[in-house]
Amino acid sequence: MFTRSTRSTVTFSNDFTIGYSQLELPPGTYEILVEEELIQGLSFEAYRRTATYLMIRGRGSHAGQTTMQMTTKEELEHAIACDRALSETTNDSEAALSPLEDTK
Template structure:
């Protein structure tokens, strides 16, 4: 069985949570590791995703530790969507707008 791994980086602008894991993770850049296996017997090359991991770096008392958290592709997409929606809400809030100028 032939396997391949790809790495990418995702950025969260806001603290976020992941399904199945307690606690909140800080905003920032996170590395995503995707493992795939080659599908055999096809007339063309195709791969099937077998696992997705989010690399979480320890903070505070756990600084220096790195954890690979198994996540589903859907959970990652949902977390990124929630982050984008929160960012857009914050960007368009009244608090983010400067007060109108008083013209005489």
């Protein structure tokens, strides 16, 4: 069976939880690892997602350690949407405001 892994990053602006975990994670940039397997028997190449992991770097006395927390695409998308919504309602920075329209 042929498999492939894809790595990407996501940045959270606020504390967040993901999935059913009660562990609250701090804001920051996190690596996402997606594993997929080739679907055999098709006339074209297609892959099926088999696992999604959020890589959590240790801090403080756990610095240097990394934990892979299994999650799903839907749980990750939900955490990102919640983070975006919270940022939009709590951010008072003028830099985050949309530019004003030119009235000339």
